[in-house]
Amino acid sequence: MALSPSKAHADDPKSKGKSGKFGRLPLITVLGESRQAWVAVFIFSFAINFLMLAPTIYMMQISDRVMTSRSLTTLLMLSLVAMVFFAVNGALEWARTSIMVRLGVRMDKRVGARLLAISHRCELEQSPDGRRLLSDLQQVRMFLTGHSLLAALDAPWVPIFAVVTFILHPLLFAVTVGGGVLMALLTVLTERSTHEPLIDAQNSAAEAQQFVAINMRHGDVIEAMGMFPQMLRRWQEKQDMHLIKQAQASDRAGVTQSISKFVRATNQGLSMAVGGFLFVTSDVSPGIVFAASYSRVGSWGRSKRSP
Incomplete structure (x- = not known):
């Protein structure tokens, strides 16, 4: 998948900036530059879903131990342990979302100027291809921070x-x-x-x-x-x-x-x-x-x- 509308525009040397990198830029390459962040997101996803078992175990313990023994001490200790797991789960959710937001911002900074230059050249040549580039970039960034990607990370x-x-x-x-x-x-x-x-x-x-x-x-x-x-x-x-x-x-x-x-x-x-x-x-x-x-x-x- 490429972020440029056409090879002719993307490979045009006039569209290159000071860095000389205004050619075709596969989206997978841009996202692949943050491998460590993606590994962290994957690990956080595993931990988040594993900790989602805490409410199930907590509910079982309440029914099997507290309701039969009527012990308030047992109830208090189980509740404190469960609250710790709930807090860790929430913190991991926040950390994962923050990483995804920063990945979207980094991608925007990485290719935003490139796409604007290509869009400008398309407009000068009266080509409709360039008008959707920046909006497409925004949609990709919103996807990185939206619920669809989080659902895909949780599904496995x-x-x-x-x-x-x-x-x-x-x-x-x-x-x-x-x-x-x-x-x-x-x-x-x-x-x-x-x-x-x-x-x-x-x-x-x-x-x-x-x-x-x-x-x-x-x-x-x-x-x-x-x-x-x-x-x-x-x-x-x-x-x-x-x-x-x-x-x-x-x-x-x-x-x-x-x-x-x-x-x-x-x-x-x-x-x-x-x-x-x-x-x-x-x-x-x-x-x-x-x-x-x-x-x-x-x-x-x-x-x-x-x-």
């Missing part, structure tokens, strides 16, 4: 929760995996059903913005010739197309999201029911019922963050 560690559920009981593991498979299928369905309308909506929005930008540069001529009503009508047509495509994508996403919420709630209730069944029919502690439900919620919560 979701099996930790599945393993914990299997240790609790294989039947609880089967319920958790079944719900996870359904959620994954719904996610794929959402992506496939909304991808094309979203792309069309983005393209139509870009066309409308480009149309306005071109006509605003010739505003005096358009006003003198009385062409503003025609320009307004054409812009409205493009804008209406954008709104239609965006509404279509939102409607499709709304349907699958509603189904996902139903599946999530149903699976959570099923996990509680299975835990209660195991408690009644076998030698299983009450804490497992709550721990199984919480670990299942945690596994989905780490892989599906709210945007």
Whole structure:
């Protein structure tokens, strides 16, 4: 993936700055210059997800030890230990987010001037390629600091929760995996059903913005010739197309999201029911019922963050 619009513009020696580095710059190269930071982010992600087991263990201990012994001392000590783990987890979350923000800033400083120079040359040559460069850079920077990347970093560690559920009981593991498979299928369905309308909506929005930008540069001529009503009508047509495509994508996403919420709630209730069944029919502690439900919620919560 390259950050320049075309090889002709990127390799143009006139577009080179003092450093002589205004040529093609692969995005992976820019991000790869901060390998140590990415390693730290990866390690923090593992630690964060591992510490997410603390609430599950805490809930089990409360049910199995405190509620049976009625010991306030045990409750106090368990709560203090849990608070320490919660605090460490929050600190690691903050540190990881801070690293991602600084990676985005470093990338912007690394390629911002380069992209501005290329965009300027594209504008002089009346090429539409350069108009999106800086906005694309902003989108990449927002992605680095957004919830989507954090969800991707957390997703590889979701099996930790599945393993914990299997240790609790294989039947609880089967319920958790079944719900996870359904959620994954719904996610794929959402992506496939909304991808094309979203792309069309983005393209139509870009066309409308480009149309306005071109006509605003010739505003005096358009006003003198009385062409503003025609320009307004054409812009409205493009804008209406954008709104239609965006509404279509939102409607499709709304349907699958509603189904996902139903599946999530149903699976959570099923996990509680299975835990209660195991408690009644076998030698299983009450804490497992709550721990199984919480670990299942945690596994989905780490892989599906709210945007």
